[in-house]
Amino acid sequence: MTDVIEFPALKEAQDKLDAKNKELFAVLDEAGPSYDMKLVKSIAGDTAAKVAWIQAKNAEIDEVGKEVEGYRQVAKAAGRRNAAGKEKGSEPDERKAGRRDDRDEQVQAKSFGEQFVASNAFKGKHGSIGPEATLDLELKTLMQTSAGWLPETNRTGRVVDFATRPIQVLDFIPTTTTAQAAVVYMEETTFTNNAAETAEAGTYPESALALTEVSSPVRKVSTFIPITDEQLEDVDQARGYVDNRLRFMLRQRMDLQVLVGNGTAPNLRGINNIAGIQTQAKGADPTPDAFYKAMVKVRVTGRAVPDLHVMHPNDWMDIRLLRTADGVYIWGNPSEAGPERLWGLPVAQSDAQTEGTGLTGDTSFLELSMRRGIVVQVSNSHGTYFIEGKQAVRADVRAAFIVYRPTAWSTVTGI
Structure with missing residues (x-):
C-alpha cells in the first residue's frame, strides 16, 4: 500500500x-x-x-x-x-x-510482437520445427484484436473486435511488484488507547498494541492459443495478433478476480469476498442514499476516505433514470450525458460486479502486487502440433491481490 x-x-x-x-x-x-x-x-x-x-x-x-x-x-x-x-x-x-540487468530492461522496452519475431522460436524455425522462447512482458496496456488471420488480399486491415467485457476496474487499483511467492505484511490487530490526563506522581495508564502477520499468496492466471505456421509467416499480422489479444484475455480475467474471486486456490480473493468488509443494506432508502450511508460507514468505522463506487451497469442505469414524484429527471435531462459520478466520486460500471450489489471504498487500501508481468512461451511440442504445422502460444501472469483494511470498503446490497 x-x-x-x-x-x-x-x-x-x-x-x-x-x-x-x-x-x-x-x-x-x-x-x-x-x-x-x-x-x-x-x-x-x-x-x-x-x-x-x-x-x-x-x-x-x-x-x-x-x-x-x-x-x-x-x-x-x-x-x-x-x-x-x-x-x-x-x-x-x-x-x-x-x-534485472540492462539487457533485461532493453528487452522489456520492446513490444511482445517485436520480441516474438526476433526470438529463436521464430527465427530458428525450420519448416514446422522451432525452438522454444520465453518472452517477459509487463502487464499494463489494454489490447484488442481478432481470432485469426489469413494472408491479406483486398482487406481494409480493420479488425472488428468480438463483443466482450472491457477492463472496467483494474486501472483504478494501485499496482506494485513483489519478488516473493506471497505478500506478507503486519496488521495492527489491537489498538487500546488509554492515554489520559495524569496528576503529578500519578500512575501512567497502560495502553496496548498487537500485530499479526498476514499473508496474501501470489496466484497465476494463464491461457494459450494455437497458431498455424502459415499465420506466423505473415509477420505484421502475427505481431498485431499476439500483441493485443493475449494480454487482454489475462487482464480481463484479473479484472473479474479482483471483484468476485472466491479466494480458493488458485483464485485470488476479490473485494466482495474479503472477510470483514462492511455492508449497507438499501432497504427502503433510494439507492443514492444507501451509497452515501455506505460512504459514512467507510469513514467512521473504516477510518478511510472513499474514492470509488463500483456497480453493475444496470444498477447505475436505475440511478441515472431516477425521477421526482412528478416526473422530472434528477440526474439530468435525457438530452444530457450526465456525470458518471455519485456524491462526487467516480462510478466504475462493471458487469463483472454482481448485479444488485454495489461497492464503495478507498482504493489506497487495495494493491495488485505483480510477481511478474506476462510471460509467453512458444512451442510446437503440444500434442500433434508438430505434424500439423501448428505452434502453441501460451501466456500467464502471476500476481497477489491485497485488501489491507477490509473495513475501508463496504458493499451496498439490495440495490
Whole structure:
C-alpha cells in the first residue's frame, strides 16, 4: 500500500466536498424515497426550481470531487517518491540479487510482437520445427484484436473486435511488484488507547498494541492459443495478433478476480469476498442514499476516505433514470450525458460486479502486487502440433491481490 501524503489543499477540498454532500443528502432525505419535491421545505420554489438546485449542487460536487481526486493523485505520487527514496538507501540483498540487468530492461522496452519475431522460436524455425522462447512482458496496456488471420488480399486491415467485457476496474487499483511467492505484511490487530490526563506522581495508564502477520499468496492466471505456421509467416499480422489479444484475455480475467474471486486456490480473493468488509443494506432508502450511508460507514468505522463506487451497469442505469414524484429527471435531462459520478466520486460500471450489489471504498487500501508481468512461451511440442504445422502460444501472469483494511470498503446490497 502506498502512503498518501497529506497537505492542506487536499484537506480543504475534501472538507468542501463533505459539506456539499451533506447539503445534497439532506435535501434528498427530505424528498423521501419517492423524491416528492413538495416535501422539500429547505428550498423555495416549485419542483423544477428544486430539481435545478439539486442538479446545480450535484455539478458543484462533481467539480470538487475531481479536484479532490487530483490532489489525492499528487499525494499518492509524493508517497511513492518518498517510499522509493527510502528503499533506495536500504535495498535488501535478495532484491539486489534478483534485479534485472540492462539487457533485461532493453528487452522489456520492446513490444511482445517485436520480441516474438526476433526470438529463436521464430527465427530458428525450420519448416514446422522451432525452438522454444520465453518472452517477459509487463502487464499494463489494454489490447484488442481478432481470432485469426489469413494472408491479406483486398482487406481494409480493420479488425472488428468480438463483443466482450472491457477492463472496467483494474486501472483504478494501485499496482506494485513483489519478488516473493506471497505478500506478507503486519496488521495492527489491537489498538487500546488509554492515554489520559495524569496528576503529578500519578500512575501512567497502560495502553496496548498487537500485530499479526498476514499473508496474501501470489496466484497465476494463464491461457494459450494455437497458431498455424502459415499465420506466423505473415509477420505484421502475427505481431498485431499476439500483441493485443493475449494480454487482454489475462487482464480481463484479473479484472473479474479482483471483484468476485472466491479466494480458493488458485483464485485470488476479490473485494466482495474479503472477510470483514462492511455492508449497507438499501432497504427502503433510494439507492443514492444507501451509497452515501455506505460512504459514512467507510469513514467512521473504516477510518478511510472513499474514492470509488463500483456497480453493475444496470444498477447505475436505475440511478441515472431516477425521477421526482412528478416526473422530472434528477440526474439530468435525457438530452444530457450526465456525470458518471455519485456524491462526487467516480462510478466504475462493471458487469463483472454482481448485479444488485454495489461497492464503495478507498482504493489506497487495495494493491495488485505483480510477481511478474506476462510471460509467453512458444512451442510446437503440444500434442500433434508438430505434424500439423501448428505452434502453441501460451501466456500467464502471476500476481497477489491485497485488501489491507477490509473495513475501508463496504458493499451496498439490495440495490
